[in-house]
Amino acid sequence: MKYVDEYRDAALGRGLARAIVAAVRPETRYNLMEFCGGHTHAIARHGLEDLLPGSVRLIHGPGCPVCVLPVGRLDMAIALVREHGVILCTYGDMMRVPGSGGTSLLQVKAEGGDVRMVYSTLDAVAVAQAHPDRAVVFFAIGFETTTPPTAMAVTRAEALDLRNFSVFCNHVLTPAAIQSLLDSPDVRDLDGGSVPLDGFIGPAHVSTVIGARPYAFFAEEYRKPVVITGFEPLDVLQAVLMLVRQINDGRAEVEVQYARAVTRRGNEKAQALVAGMFDLRKVFAWRGLGPVPYSALTFNTRYATWDAERRFALPDAAGRDPRGCDCGAILRGVKEPRDCRLFGTACTPEKPVGACMVSSEGACAAYWTHGRFRDARHGEDRQCADHSPTP
Amino acid sequence: MKYVDEYRDAALGRGLARAIVAAVRPETRYNLMEFCGGHTHAIARHGLEDLLPGSVRLIHGPGCPVCVLPVGRLDMAIALVREHGVILCTYGDMMRVPGSGGTSLLQVKAEGGDVRMVYSTLDAVAVAQAHPDRAVVFFAIGFETTTPPTAMAVTRAEALDLRNFSVFCNHVLTPAAIQSLLDSPDVRDLDGGSVPLDGFIGPAHVSTVIGARPYAFFAEEYRKPVVITGFEPLDVLQAVLMLVRQINDGRAEVEVQYARAVTRRGNEKAQALVAGMFDLRKVFAWRGLGPVPYSALTFNTRYATWDAERRFALPDAAGRDPRGCDCGAILRGVKEPRDCRLFGTACTPEKPVGACMVSSEGACAAYWTHGRFRDARHGEDRQCADHSPTP
Amino acid sequence: MRRPFPHPLNLSRGMVEMSHGAGGRAMIQLIDEIFGAAFQDPTLARGDDQALLSLPAGRVVMTTDGYVITPRVFPGGDIGSLAVHGTVNDVAMSGAVPLYLSAGFILEEGLPLADLDAIARSMAAAARAAGVSVVTGDTKVVERGGCDGVFITTTGVGVITDDRLDIAGDRARPGDAILVSGTLGDHGVAVMSQRENLAFETPILSDSAALNGLVADMVAAVPGIRAMRDPTRGGLAATLNELAHQSGVGMAIREADVPLKPAVRGACELLGLDPLTVPNEGKLVAICPPEHADALLRAMRSHPLGQEAAVIGRVVENAEHFVQMETLLGGRRIVDWLAGEQLPRIC
Amino acid sequence: MRRPFPHPLNLSRGMVEMSHGAGGRAMIQLIDEIFGAAFQDPTLARGDDQALLSLPAGRVVMTTDGYVITPRVFPGGDIGSLAVHGTVNDVAMSGAVPLYLSAGFILEEGLPLADLDAIARSMAAAARAAGVSVVTGDTKVVERGGCDGVFITTTGVGVITDDRLDIAGDRARPGDAILVSGTLGDHGVAVMSQRENLAFETPILSDSAALNGLVADMVAAVPGIRAMRDPTRGGLAATLNELAHQSGVGMAIREADVPLKPAVRGACELLGLDPLTVPNEGKLVAICPPEHADALLRAMRSHPLGQEAAVIGRVVENAEHFVQMETLLGGRRIVDWLAGEQLPRIC
Amino acid sequence: MCLAVPAKVLALLPDAMARVDAGGVIKDVSVALVEDLAPGDYVILHVGYALSRLDPEEADRTLALIAEMVTAGAAETPVVS
Amino acid sequence: MCLAVPAKVLALLPDAMARVDAGGVIKDVSVALVEDLAPGDYVILHVGYALSRLDPEEADRTLALIAEMVTAGAAETPVVS
């Protein structure tokens, strides 16, 4: 696959790893947060931790859209199906997240609720066209990447005058989340704070939309280097090297590793579309981060009729996070998956307790699925030592 | 089964058969029409022809409700499903009758049409209750027996205010059919007419509703003996003997063999219910008999809103009878099933061409299913001669 | 060998989900905790995709049947026991000793796990009682609305250990006696009584039963049995017509000799059905040379499942392969195949 | 033996009706004119409810699988050929020679007879090519909406004629080599490309194929093969995890050595799927002692269905029974079972 | 015409329904069309409705008449066929 | 975040759709969010939408930079790990 395979080249990857090893200073520790779940997934899938020196620590951030949606919003989605009998369309990953009662949309579907996985927002519009007598709601989640497609769906539904279509909007904003994180006591109290953050691996695809500009504030105000990074292993390794170099140099700049798709200004057409349809919510509760001001979108007055929250009476979003689940701390970088008591016992991808165990971008799922051998210490070392797979 | 088993007693049956043999006069032929499909079925099912002397000939009449409904009315029912998307409820036998294009309701169902077999009209009302958002039509067929249940369903739907329920009414009247038959050239022209009719085996269950009274006219005006007869083999044999005696005696009376359930006046409560809901149609087309004046019912003005014919635009009832099918002649008693060129070749119960091959009360189906061994002349005689089944 | 899963299946409130058929850990768990637990078979438990059978010497016989019955539970049985009995019987009808079953499940998303567990345990009990082992299986899950709860396809393997046996549908000869092992129509009436839009009450239970024990006694007594068949779909009428056509003969039976329970007759009168076309799941039709009819009847009547066995007629020559019946009153009629499906007759 | 029916089935416009499953003449006709005509098997044509098998000496093996695939026809195959290949392969994975199949059909009222006929003929062609006979079967019809068009359950019987073979999922030992017979994920990608809401175009065809010929060459070359399995549902990931758990070992494979077609990789990137969890229907995984790996690879590559065979790793000791992979870049990760169902990943 | 069977009223139920026994089969049917039924009465049951009352005395009388006709017939002439 | 892949525009279609090739897989997607696309252009494809253009020159430049870093890194110190 062009523009993918090149960035998985084994020789270059090992070369970058060697360059990182060469670049790190013996006395320095490099605590790098990858904000985005895409990076979390790429790191786990390609086993990149094995290539990095011990002083480089990768911290998973709150950038998995499935993970950060609080339980209460999922309860509202479930109520749309169970109480209002709508056809609920959503992306696949959303279907396995447990709500307050431990019930997921997949189970609601198994019960008989009409929940449909869509690949694109246009598919949801097509469902509304095909079922004029049914209310069809698109359960919209995600950061700045998925927002323009949602806006396009509404534009199309309006053109088709599909009055049975509406959107349950849960779109959230990356910069607000980063700022909330940087402002949190965990991070801010640099002496007592439990999460030392030395730099950010910045999101690739979000930045194709919002551009590199919004990160300048973090670099300047919080003195954190940011490298906007692609999702292939060479991208990540190069970005780590770039961050190591910034840290070594005492710089705090916004650099764009993913220059092949990210510009300074981003996709202004998409930005205009979103700006014309949505207003900022005064506050929105995130899983892990709690209420974050101006961190999410809702339909503006002109588009209010497309808002499922106004169309249907829904429970308030005060759902309780699952007991014992450390997703919140994990999303803030305070804990790692293996620190959760439920990890791998009560909570597995087959029966996730928290959202972080659902999406393959979730820290717990990524660690369980790809990384947990690093934990299995007993009787394992032999195999690790003797790992070469060819017989 | 009490009041069934007694009337199937083998010794009494053989005794009655002997009595009939003893009673018939050598020079006389006894041409007896059983009006009712129930008798056609009973005669075939119990093999009664084998018990009767050759001079007693049983002629199947137009009393199978499935058989007499003309193709065009079935086309209207099909249009209710295919064009109006209604849930069509009907009795099982109706589902296999082919319409103009050779298509039956079973095939319409297989295509995806929502056609449901009901056991009782109350079930159709329950379907309407269960599907308030769908139009539900009861496809009502039959003689005076099935009309009161239809009326009860409307009464109930009215009480429940089930505005999505309606009835496609095809109820027809027995006396009108008998008169039409007696007035037809086939029968009337006693010299050239091809259907000598010496007496009627009158319908049992119809008469529980309408009573014995309506038959007096035929006995008196047309000089035809009528014996209202139950459906068990002893009933039929006794009635044959009673008719033989009337014919021998030159009498033409209405006698009630089925006295255990038929009175002179019938079920006046049911009559009143029907009279309060339906008007006579000026004319109604019957399969076989053609248009018969005042031979069918339609909703009166007070109940017009329950009439599916008024609620839905339906094709006119001018459907063409299947080519080559002799149902018409068979229903008039002019032909026997084996006279039809299609019998047993193009037309079998699995793939009926005409309605008479559908219901087990239809003459063709009864003959095919139970009686056709009488035709299989070649290599058959040996078996007939050596029939005793016990080894 | 497989390790326990972090949480056991919730058999009281859980439902079948698509993941239970997706080939992952959830599927293995469903198979282990429901099917493995019910069938307790070492071959099945090995977890291979196929089973190694250990077979005695003899001719090997194989049969398959799908079970799609609604409702899943009916008076006298359920889809699980039925799926064992039906297939065991098809093996036994050849005179073979049924030994092994495979079971393929197609499950609808949303099926309560409690129902599935009950079905599996019913199957296991039926298999144990019949002396057969469920040694291999398969589970598929389809989307809600993609099937009606649960479909089961079982395949049976057995061995004809007695060399003298030669039992097949084409071996009926004029003069042979026709026997049935008991009353007819019980299964069909028991099931129909539960159908939503018929709903009646009857003391009748399905006759669903494994007939291999009865068959063992029969072939021991009369190794010369010509043909055996269980009159399931289409009832006795279908079975006799099938055998007549296969053997190129006619059949002549006597209505008075056909065993029927009074309530079955009542239900058939009520619904307008011919009891001869109503399905059975624990009865068989046997055809044997006339000189062995008495011995066969005695053997059948000595077995608990054949106490009401009867000779109902005999095979005759007939070019049309008609099945004829002498009626109660001494008339004659054809006993034809069921035409169309079994729609209760109203008119 | 059975006589022709008055009118032949209308294969161009006819549909499956409830009567085709009701046990009457319509059912017999459907079976004769569609299945009988397609399979042309003398045992099947006898019309008995069970088949007498003629088996060579050896250990008898049995397996069953249900096929519920949507869409019924996909690039490179259809549900009919798949129902033969899948079951033939499960028999073959034991080293047995597949000989006989049973076929149980569950049909939805309204299914075009033309579709059913095409499926039956595709099955027959696949069976003929694989050298197996369809000797017994069953047909059920469910109401419209009661199933999704057509479900097929096939059961396969075969015989292990070579006494030396001992192939099972619990026989993998540390040090053994792990081989696959060719590129992975082709079937799953070909099928997903046809799913209504995914709809993409790809040159990829399903790899659906009968592997018994390949297996015959393999066991001839290396009778000491420890385990074989076809990585169907859940893909290579599921199969390796199953084998690891059955044998109580770990597995270590190398990503660079796993054969993948570029378009399969493309589709998986697009949909966010791990190609190792995508199903195959004409591939196998084999495990053998390390000293026979070369001979086995040579035997596989000499067969048309094994030309892209590769050694992908080896069995290791591991208390957790993990399947691990060395990634392209030299890192390590677990290859876990698929969790939940294979939902295309968006985020 | 139209299939109907004799059934015995077991109990009267609300809404003009009754529980009846038809040859050992128990079913709830409408008795709205027949007046003044009491448990123990027999009715003719058709498509879920009692269509009329069945008179046990008339039923016996018919059987008696048949028996009489048989005897008379047997007296009239020797057995034929 | 959010899965996206590079794809090559094969043809522009009506309604702001385009046929694209993503690693050998052909799919029709919306290009309404990206201006002035022409066949041959590469885009980043996300949930059925082209989200942005992919700049081949920048892509090559990044690879060249990586190669350079590798060389520089190799020069800096001997292989560890």
Ligand code: SF4
């Ligand atoms: S392992 Fe499960 S319960 Fe624990 S933090 Fe992760 S998602 Fe929550």
Ligand code: SF4
């Ligand atoms: S045999 Fe068929 S075609 Fe001929 S009259 Fe009877 S129903 Fe009509």
Ligand SMILES: [Mg+2]
């Ligand atoms: Mg079978």
Ligand SMILES: [Mg+2]
């Ligand atoms: Mg069977």
Ligand SMILES: [Mg+2]
């Ligand atoms: Mg059978």
Ligand SMILES: [Mg+2]
């Ligand atoms: Mg399987």
Ligand SMILES: [Mg+2]
């Ligand atoms: Mg269903």
Ligand SMILES: [Mg+2]
């Ligand atoms: Mg299998």
Ligand SMILES: [Mg+2]
């Ligand atoms: Mg398989």
Ligand SMILES: [Mg+2]
């Ligand atoms: Mg397999």
Ligand SMILES: [Mg+2]
């Ligand atoms: Mg069968």
Ligand SMILES: [Mg+2]
């Ligand atoms: Mg369907």
